Amino acid sequence: MDLETSPLALPFPDMPSIEGVTLRVARAGYKTWDRADLTFAELAEGTALAGVFTRNVCCSSEVEIGREQVKQGRARALVVNAGNSNAFTGYRGREAVEQIMAQVADALGCDKGEVLVSSTGVIGVPLPKDKAREGIAKVLEAEPASWEQAATTIGTTDTFAKGATTAAMLGDTRVTLNGIIKGSGMIAPDMATMLGYIFTDAAVEPAFLQQCLSQANAGTFSCITVDSDTSTSDTVLAFATGKAGNAPLASFDDPGADAFMAALTDMCRQLAHLVVRDGEGAQKFIAVSVTGAVSDESARRVGLAIANSPLVKTAIAGGDANWGRVVMAVGKAGEPADRDKLGIAFGGVWAAKQGLPVEGYDEAPVAKHLEGREIDITVDLGLGEGHATVWTCDLTHGYISINADYRS
Amino acid sequence: MDLETSPLALPFPDMPSIEGVTLRVARAGYKTWDRADLTFAELAEGTALAGVFTRNVCCSSEVEIGREQVKQGRARALVVNAGNSNAFTGYRGREAVEQIMAQVADALGCDKGEVLVSSTGVIGVPLPKDKAREGIAKVLEAEPASWEQAATTIGTTDTFAKGATTAAMLGDTRVTLNGIIKGSGMIAPDMATMLGYIFTDAAVEPAFLQQCLSQANAGTFSCITVDSDTSTSDTVLAFATGKAGNAPLASFDDPGADAFMAALTDMCRQLAHLVVRDGEGAQKFIAVSVTGAVSDESARRVGLAIANSPLVKTAIAGGDANWGRVVMAVGKAGEPADRDKLGIAFGGVWAAKQGLPVEGYDEAPVAKHLEGREIDITVDLGLGEGHATVWTCDLTHGYISINADYRS
Numbered sequence: 092m093d094l095e096t097s098p099l100a101l102p103f104p105d106m107p108s109i110e111g112v113t114l115r116v117a118r119a120g121y122k123t124w125d126r127a128d129l130t131f132a133e134l135a136e137g138t139a140l141a142g143v144f145t146r147n148v149c150c151s152s153e154v155e156i157g158r159e160q161v162k163q164g165r166a167r168a169l170v171v172n173a174g175n176s177n178a179f180t181g182y183r184g185r186e187a188v189e190q191i192m193a194q195v196a197d198a199l200g201c202d203k204g205e206v207l208v209s210s211t212g213v214i215g216v217p218l219p220k221d222k223a224r225e226g227i228a229k230v231l232e233a234e235p236a237s238w239e240q241a242a243t244t245i246g247t248t249d250t251f252a253k254g255a256t257t258a259a260m261l262g263d264t265r266v267t268l269n270g271i272i273k274g275s276g277m278i279a280p281d282m283a284t285m286l287g288y289i290f291t292d293a294a295v296e297p298a299f300l301q302q303c304l305s306q307a308n309a310g311t312f313s314c315i316t317v318d319s320d321t322s323t324s325d326t327v328l329a330f331a332t333g334k335a336g337n338a339p340l341a342s343f344d345d346p347g348a349d350a351f352m353a354a355l356t357d358m359c360r361q362l363a364h365l366v367v368r369d370g371e372g373a374q375k376f377i378a379v380s381v382t383g384a385v386s387d388e389s390a391r392r393v394g395l396a397i398a399n400s401p402l403v404k405t406a407i408a409g410g411d412a413n414w415g416r417v418v419m420a421v422g423k424a425g426e427p428a429d430r431d432k433l434g435i436a437f438g439g440v441w442a443a444k445q446g447l448p449v450e451g452y453d454e455a456p457v458a459k460h461l462e463g464r465e466i467d468i469t470v471d472l473g474l475g476e477g478h479a480t481v482w483t484c485d486l487t488h489g490y491i492s493i494n495a496d497y498r499s
Numbered sequence: 500m501d502l503e504t505s506p507l508a509l510p511f512p513d514m515p516s517i518e519g520v521t522l523r524v525a526r527a528g529y530k531t532w533d534r535a536d537l538t539f540a541e542l543a544e545g546t547a548l549a550g551v552f553t554r555n556v557c558c559s560s561e562v563e564i565g566r567e568q569v570k571q572g573r574a575r576a577l578v579v580n581a582g583n584s585n586a587f588t589g590y591r592g593r594e595a596v597e598q599i600m601a602q603v604a605d606a607l608g609c610d611k612g613e614v615l616v617s618s619t620g621v622i623g624v625p626l627p628k629d630k631a632r633e634g635i636a637k638v639l640e641a642e643p644a645s646w647e648q649a650a651t652t653i654g655t656t657d658t659f660a661k662g663a664t665t666a667a668m669l670g671d672t673r674v675t676l677n678g679i680i681k682g683s684g685m686i687a688p689d690m691a692t693m694l695g696y697i698f699t700d701a702a703v704e705p706a707f708l709q710q711c712l713s714q715a716n717a718g719t720f721s722c723i724t725v726d727s728d729t730s731t732s733d734t735v736l737a738f739a740t741g742k743a744g745n746a747p748l749a750s751f752d753d754p755g756a757d758a759f760m761a762a763l764t765d766m767c768r769q770l771a772h773l774v775v776r777d778g779e780g781a782q783k784f785i786a787v788s789v790t791g792a793v794s795d796e797s798a799r800r801v802g803l804a805i806a807n808s809p810l811v812k813t814a815i816a817g818g819d820a821n822w823g824r825v826v827m828a829v830g831k832a833g834e835p836a837d838r839d840k841l842g843i844a845f846g847g848v849w850a851a852k853q854g855l856p857v858e859g860y861d862e863a864p865v866a867k868h869l870e871g872r873e874i875d876i877t878v879d880l881g882l883g884e885g886h887a888t889v890w891t892c893d894l895t896h897g898y899i900s901i902n903a904d905y906r907s
Contacts, residue, residue, distance in 0.1 A: 149830030149838040179826045181855045214823025318809045401726045405902035415622025422557030430557040447589045494813035
């Protein structure tokens with residue numbers, strides 16, 4: 092089926108090149124579609140690597156192998172297959188990944204372990220090795236591609252290409268960060284997976300890059316949800332080519348490390364928001380801010396309970412400031428909460444405070460806020476200092492249409 | 500809005516009377532609707548009481564008070580208000596409940612603590628005390644009502660009246676169990692709550708009745724889900740009038756205790772299934788059986804992860820044997836699982852075994868099974884002896900229509 096572009100889509104940004112990164116795309120034909128579906132990034136020697144992966148225990152071979160590669164911390168190439176997730180395919184899936192790694196390592200004269208592979212699409216069908224072999228041969232010969240071409244090629248049922256760019260000053264050295272991402276949870280009939288890739292010319296030691304990425308992930312990718320369904324293949328990788336020439340960052344004590352961390356966090360937040368903006372059937376972008384929790388982690392869990400509640404999400408879809416459903420979601424989160432201290436606001440207007448409806452609460456400005464595309468829900472638990480913000484989209488007929496009305 | 504009767508509805512059964520239980524209904528007018536909305540059950544002196552309640556920490560005053568009453572173990576009356584859940588209403592809600600308890604206790608000459616009260620409907624509006632007072636006065640004078648009338652009156656947006664009856668032989672004494680129930684999770688725009696009531700003429704000590712009910716609850720009400728949203732007011736109460744004249748049951752060592760437990764479990768399962776059959780927008784009744792888990796509790800959690808997955812539920816709605824989504828749900832459950840030992844079957848036909856699609860898997864009989872109203876999903880984890888079955892319904896456009904398209 093053809094999906095309409097999300098009403099929450101953003102235009103693809105003007106993205107500068109990153110020294111040490113060359114992108115190429117080709118058509119492997121993993122599905123019967125008339126589009127490029129294989130993305131290749133060649134990375135300068137010495138590029139540092141970090142990654143975070145799905146916690147789904149039924150993960151793909153790509154994720155299993157990637158976890159090992161991240162420990163070693165260096166990358167020379169990235170291959171992304173779109174149209175087949177290669178998940179739940181046992182030893183045959185693993186063989187396909189290893190074939191790709193070997194073929195690329197041969198061509199670049201690098202170690203197999205430095206070739207990262209991701210796949211996204213149908214579950215349970217081993218990635219066809221012949222198509223992969225021909226596709227890799229083609230992509231190695233292809234002309235360099237733009238960031239937008241790469242962002243489009245890694246997509247499956249995404250309705251718009253998603254990229255972001257930012258920069259940081261490390262002392263006198265300006266470093267650039269570019270990111271591309273696809274998906275939004277388990278996104279479509281047989282498709283899956285959020286795949287995100289961040290490239291920077293900054294020089295960063297792998298262990299520190301991993302520390303930064305894990306920390307940035309906690310408040311960004313780990314704080315979004317579309318439908319509560321965690322894919323088997325979610326992957327975010329960061330590549331630092333070092334071509335900017337700054338003194339390599341190895342810890343937060345190094346000059347510029349805080350600026351880099353801030354830029355990386357900003358990048359992750361931008362990419363995470365883009366995924367929510369392409370959530371299945373999404374009509375509204377919802378930020379849920381939780382304050383007054385016993386800890387930040389508790390605030391995040393309460394926020395996710397609200398953001399995952401089908402009743403809260405359908406209320407927002409219907410423009411209904413139904414704070415009773417928010418109360419319900421807070422109460423079921425399994426985290427400390429006291430009904431009689433709870434406050435709930437929509438668009439900054441408090442509907443309930445101290446466990447009671449606010450006297451003379453005027454729903455008019457709230458109703459107006461809920462007509463918009465960007466919805467803010469604030470919940471104050473009144474217990475402590477813990478806080479967190481999570482992001483989600485509403486739940487609409489579009490979600491059902493995408494996932495139930497069409498057969499895979 | 501008028502909801503059509505669920506296609507999964509069952510006819511109301513022929514329910515015998517229970518000695519020691521008199522039902523009455525009246526119209527308190529909690530909402531502007533033309534129907535009885537106050538249900539009253541008078542119970543013989545000495546009736547034993549047991550109850551299980553929502554785990555939602557933002558629970559209603561009714562639930563808080565009910566928890567205390569269950570500890571004392573005796574009941575003389577039950578009052579159920581429909582149209583207003585009285586949840587999240589602070590001290591004003593509590594006052595309304597206490598007024599009802601006092602009024603009924605006065606009329607019956609019993610202790611306030613022996614009057615159980617439940618409320619279901621809109622959250623955040625204190626139950627109007629004047630309407631409650633007039634309603635109670637009316638219902639105390641009303642003619643006895645039938646089980647079907649009571650089952651209808653406790654309903655809110657339920658599309659059919661839900662009741663069940665069963666019996667057990669305790670030695671030579673036949674005892675009867677009748678149950679009525681409403682709701683299915685957080686069921687409708689502003690409505691909430693599953694409320695279930697079981698009445699028996701068996702003589703059972705309160706502590707043992709509680710033990711039996713808690714045990715029966717674990718494998719029945721705790722194993723159903725419609726939309727993963729736990730209401731603020733869920734309540735199941737059991738009343739045993741003792742009028743059957745059996746030697747009172749006080750432990751599983753007593754003759755007849757096993758038969759009573761089996762009948763009570765059967766009753767709870769029947770009522771739990773009726774709730775799923777009236778799930779919002781439900782078109783299909785889904786049983787998810789998990790075997791080979793490390794424990795029964797782990798099996799239940801994996802089952803609920805599958806049953807709560809919007810992607811699994813929409814796949815079933817679309818008649819799609821999408822076992823990739825089942826793999827995903829198993830993997831995200833947070834329980835021990837090994838991708839390469841996993842087996843998945845629909846309607847008894849294995850689609851995957853040992854972590855791989857079954858060679859020569861014929862989807863035709865599976866597609867036929869998925870066209871029906873009753874769907875079986877079996878997941879074998881291949882790790883241990885733990886097993887559980889959970890029940891849910893599919894996720895359809897009807898759910899979105901009920902919860903988003905209409906304002907509360």
